[in-house]
Amino acid sequence: MRIDILTIFPEMFESPFGHSIVKRAQNKGIVEIFIHNIRDYSTTKNKNVDDYAFGGGAGMVMMIEPIALCIEKLKSERAYNEIIYMSPDGELLNQAMANHISTFENIIILCGHYKGIDERIREAYITKEISIGDYVLSGGELAAAVLCDSIIRIIPGVLNDETSALSDSFQNNLLSPPVYTRPANYKEMKVPEILLSGNDKEIQKWKMQKALERTALRRPNLMSEEQ
Numbered sequence: 600m601r602i603d604i605l606t607i608f609p610e611m612f613e614s615p616f617g618h619s620i621v622k623r624a625q626n627k628g629i630v631e632i633f634i635h636n637i638r639d640y641s642t643t644k645n646k647n648v649d650d651y652a653f654g655g656g657a658g659m660v661m662m663i664e665p666i667a668l669c670i671e672k673l674k675s676e677r678a679y680n681e682i683i684y685m686s687p688d689g690e691l692l693n694q695a696m697a698n699h700i701s702t703f704e705n706i707i708i709l710c711g712h713y714k715g716i717d718e719r720i721r722e723a724y725i726t727k728e729i730s731i732g733d734y735v736l737s738g739g740e741l742a743a744a745v746l747c748d749s750i751i752r753i754i755p756g757v758l759n760d761e762t763s764a765l766s767d768s769f770q771n772n773l774l775s776p777p778v779y780t781r782p783a784n785y786k787e788m789k790v791p792e793i794l795l796s797g798n799d800k801e802i803q804k805w806k807m808q809k810a811l812e813r814t815a816l817r818r819p820n821l822m823s824e825e826q
């Protein structure tokens with residue numbers, strides 16, 4: 600999979616993409632991530648990327664031209680499954696959406712800032728808008744990093760244990776059961792006996808029971824949602 604990210608803060612991606620599973624996926628060649636600085640596509644003398652909003656109002660708006668030039672260049676080089684704009688106005692990200700996007704070959708992710716991007720970008724180029732929650736971030740970068748992490752970790756071959764992404768919370772509309780590791784007894788706080796029993800059938804039954812209990816208690820809405 601190839602991911603092209605358009606941003607005015609390229610450095611914001613160094614840490615989220617430089618560690619752990621996302622780094623491993625890139626090292627294995629399963630995913631390629633290209634960060635494009637929108638400012639590089641500005642044609643103004645001062646390399647501006649934003650301007651005042653027509654009609655007034657507080658806040659600057661990201662200009663159409665630098666973003667359009669960058670997207671046009673990328674589109675002339677390959678076909679994209681989706682051109683995504685990270686925005687609180689978008690469709691809420693969930694596991695089903697992450698699963699779907701993880702099957703794509705090429706995607707562009709545009710990160711906005713200030714009061715947003717010139718509406719004509721959305722009309723002419725954006726094929727999908729995604730929100731990571733009902734709150735407003737300072738920009739789309741953190742949201743884009745969240746989206747990338749959620750899709751990259753489930754691409755086959757990224758995780759060593761192929762089953763581990765499938766047993767994540769949400770993959771079956773259930774939260775994960777509790778997990779424990781050594782020691783089995785820490786200051787009289789004991790790991791449930793069943794997990795030490797070696798009886799795999801009973802252990803699986805226990806895990807399912809706990810997942811159901813936890814979901815019913817904390818996120819009952821998941822149990823009735825179509826994913």
Ligand code: ADE
Pocket residue numbers: 685686687729730731732733734735736737738739742
């Ligand atoms: N940009 C600013 N806030 C956002 C959010 N909640 N989700 C996605 N992109 C955003």
